[in-house]
Amino acid sequence: MSSTPDTPALTRAGDADASDTAPPSQPCIMLVFGASGDLTKRLLVPALYNLACDGLLSKHFALLGTATGDLTTESFRARMSEDINAFHTRNEFDQEVWDDLVSRFHYLPGAFDDLDVFKALQHKVRQLDQEYQAGGNILFYFATAPRFFGQICDNLHKSGFKDGPGWKRIIVEKPFGTDLSSALKLNAEVLSNWNESQIYRVDHYLGKETVQNLLAFRFSNGMFEPLWNKNYIDNIQFNVSEAVDVQGRGGYYDSSGVLRDMMQNHMFQMLAYLCMEVPVSFEPDAIRNEKAKLLQSVRNYTPEEVARYVVRGQYGPSTDRTQNILKPGYRQEDSVNPNSNTETYAAARFHIDNWRWEGVPIYLRSGKALWKRGTEIIVEFKKAPEVIFRGTPVTSLGANRLIFHIQPYQGIEVQFQAKVPGPRMRLQPVHMRFGYGDAFKASRYTGYEVMIYACSHGDATLFSRGDLVEAAWRIAQPLLDYWATTPADFPNYARNSWGPKAAADLIARDGRRWHEVVNEEVLRKVPLFKDGDMVFLEQVIMALRSKQVDAGEMIIRKGDIGRELYLVARGEVEVLDDDGHVMGVLRDGDIFGEIGVLMCVQRTASVRAKSGCDLFVLDKTDFSRILRDNPHFASAVERVAVERYSLSVSASALASPT
Numbered sequence: 045m046s047s048t049p050d051t052p053a054l055t056r057a058g059d060a061d062a063s064d065t066a067p068p069s070q071p072c073i074m075l076v077f078g079a080s081g082d083l084t085k086r087l088l089v090p091a092l093y094n095l096a097c098d099g100l101l102s103k104h105f106a107l108l109g110t111a112t113g114d115l116t117t118e119s120f121r122a123r124m125s126e127d128i129n130a131f132h133t134r135n136e137f138d139q140e141v142w143d144d145l146v147s148r149f150h151y152l153p154g155a156f157d158d159l160d161v162f163k164a165l166q167h168k169v170r171q172l173d174q175e176y177q178a179g180g181n182i183l184f185y186f187a188t189a190p191r192f193f194g195q196i197c198d199n200l201h202k203s204g205f206k207d208g209p210g211w212k213r214i215i216v217e218k219p220f221g222t223d224l225s226s227a228l229k230l231n232a233e234v235l236s237n238w239n240e241s242q243i244y245r246v247d248h249y250l251g252k253e254t255v256q257n258l259l260a261f262r263f264s265n266g267m268f269e270p271l272w273n274k275n276y277i278d279n280i281q282f283n284v285s286e287a288v289d290v291q292g293r294g295g296y297y298d299s300s301g302v303l304r305d306m307m308q309n310h311m312f313q314m315l316a317y318l319c320m321e322v323p324v325s326f327e328p329d330a331i332r333n334e335k336a337k338l339l340q341s342v343r344n345y346t347p348e349e350v351a352r353y354v355v356r357g358q359y360g361p362s363t364d365r366t367q368n369i370l371k372p373g374y375r376q377e378d379s380v381n382p383n384s385n386t387e388t389y390a391a392a393r394f395h396i397d398n399w400r401w402e403g404v405p406i407y408l409r410s411g412k413a414l415w416k417r418g419t420e421i422i423v424e425f426k427k428a429p430e431v432i433f434r435g436t437p438v439t440s441l442g443a444n445r446l447i448f449h450i451q452p453y454q455g456i457e458v459q460f461q462a463k464v465p466g467p468r469m470r471l472q473p474v475h476m477r478f479g480y481g482d483a484f485k486a487s488r489y490t491g492y493e494v495m496i497y498a499c500s501h502g503d504a505t506l507f508s509r510g511d512l513v514e515a516a517w518r519i520a521q522p523l524l525d526y527w528a529t530t531p532a533d534f535p536n537y538a539r540n541s542w543g544p545k546a547a548a549d550l551i552a553r554d555g556r557r558w559h560e561v562v563n564e565e566v567l568r569k570v571p572l573f574k575d576g577d578m579v580f581l582e583q584v585i586m587a588l589r590s591k592q593v594d595a596g597e598m599i600i601r602k603g604d605i606g607r608e609l610y611l612v613a614r615g616e617v618e619v620l621d622d623d624g625h626v627m628g629v630l631r632d633g634d635i636f637g638e639i640g641v642l643m644c645v646q647r648t649a650s651v652r653a654k655s656g657c658d659l660f661v662l663d664k665t666d667f668s669r670i671l672r673d674n675p676h677f678a679s680a681v682e683r684v685a686v687e688r689y690s691l692s693v694s695a696s697a698l699a700s701p702t
């Protein structure tokens with residue numbers, strides 16, 4: 045389990061503080077199983093600290109940690125006090141708040157299968173309950189491997205934890221099962237002693253403000269709901285790209301893969317929010333009913349459909365230009381089977397077989413070790429008819445898109461066509477953007493604050509109900525079954541690439557393309573842009589246009605006047621000398637032709653597509669306009685031009701419109 049603090053706090057610009065409007069969490073003793081593990085230090089404790097800082101943690105709160113191992117209350121507090129330095133998410137650290145919080149942490153070691161341990165825990169919880177006046181409320185947090193869930197539930201029941209005043213609620217971490225049958229079994233185990241209303245299954249994506257906002261956006265804005273169906277929407281794309289590899293979690297990941305790790309849970313949650321029917325209210329079960337119904341409407345594939353609509357990938361090593369290995373491929377990672385067939389990438393087209401979405405392709409893709417980190421949902425609308433533009437220079441129209449930027453950039457964007465100023469009718473795609481950072485206070489939450497807070501108030505909206513988890517596994521199971529019996533041609537994509545080519549082919553077969561979102565992080569890899577501020581980079585991003593070329597196509601020719609820069613999003617291009625010999629190969633993430641945006645000079649080499657490529661293009665006219673808008677940056681570009689390309693070009697010439 046890993047997550048990053050991308051979630052802004054719930055405060056709006058202008059609000060004095062969240063604590064002005066929200067009451068603190070309800071009193072409780074939080075009993076954390078697996079308290080010595082990664083999740084506790086990286087996410088739970090920083091989240092509690094954030095709640096405490098914002099006045100949202102009850103004074104009648106204490107934490108009792110337990111796990112095997114020989115920690116004591118003192119050593120647990122000392123360890124947490126050290127770890128919080130690395131994992132807190134605030135700009136300033138408030139020692140006073142921390143000291144108060146950590147003084148409420150306690151620890152009791154023990155094994156999860158030992159009933160005596162549970163009796164001791166119960167005794168300790170009672171003591172703490174009196175000391176902190178928690179009213180008998182207990183929040184059990186299962187931050188352990190799922191194989192312990194059933195046993196812990198059983199022992200909690202046997203040791204009498206269910207009795208007494210106050211509420212008893214259980215937060216269960218993912219993964220909830222490893223396939224359909226294990227999830228059904230786990231549900232049965234957990235529910236044999238507890239009620240569904242007491243079980244809070246975590247999916248940390250639901251803690252992200254940008255994910256929660258999908259509902260707010262859909263149901264609080266009258267202008268979109270009428271368009272939200274097969275009559276107006278052409279396709280929807282969910283993209284979760286991770287730049288990180290398995291980060292030392294090979295042991296876990298090798299028995300998981302991206303379908304179990306990302307799609308079956310996080311991505312299906314987003315899918316449900318985006319495509320569900322309108323709930324009758326914002327009551328937890330009203331929302332959860334609609335989410336479950338939506339996932340139940342997703343077609344469960346036959347093996348033939350899996351073969352047709354789903355592709356998988358696994359990353360190979362990254363190499364330098366002379367093919368030396370820079371970083372290992374997945375099969376060479378620690379604790380990974382050297383012949384592993386576990387997928388680190390998947391792309392799929394799903395069908396929602398209901399009235400609203402019938403026939404609208406729903407594309408999902410996610411992978412590790414890709415060239416950028418970014419989670420986006422792209423809603424692509426049907427195109428306007430081109431026929432009315434006949435007789436004008438407009439030959440084709442782009443689609444309108446609504447893009448939900450989930451992370452790391454957080455915002456919402458609408459893309460549409462606008463007339464280019466001038467005497468003739470020419471069109472250019474333009475954007476309107478809302479950025480969270482501009483409209484809201486940017487204090488960062490881990491996403492777990494809202495989970496702990498909501499659970500303490502008995503609000504299950506952000507947690508998965510058993511029927512949703514089951515429906516999600518029913519969609520995933522045919523893919524798992526098919527893959528288990530079909531050989532994989534792995535590795536099939538290089539680290540830092542855009543993923544396997546088969547993913548591009550999958551969507552191309554439908555006559556569509558993945559909409560690639562370039563973000564600030566990607567642009568900063570380009571030397572010319574690396575020192576640019578957000579405003580500058582945003583403008584560059586908006587000016588980029590995408591271009592696809594086929595294998596063998598010449599992209600730039602030596603001797604031609606260069607007026608644009610190219611960024612390779614996917615594929616490989618060859619740089620050719622005068623005799624047509626290949627001097628080098630550029631691939632995903634590389635740029636070429638950058639001198640073309642600095643000055644209009646002849647190209648010094650030709651570049652040809654070695655494979656089919658997705659490229660981003662930046663025109664000199666746009667770059668000059670951006671430099672005019674950001675004059676402070678023109679001198680930085682002037683410096684890079686000299687240092688990197690030995691080009692002497694003045695800032696005013698760079699910004700000149702001609």
Ligand code: BG6
Pocket residue numbers: 045046047048286305306
């Ligand atoms: C976790 C997965 O659930 O989510 C990780 O186990 C993945 O493999 C992580 O990296 C992604 O979370 P986020 O919040 O960084 O998108």
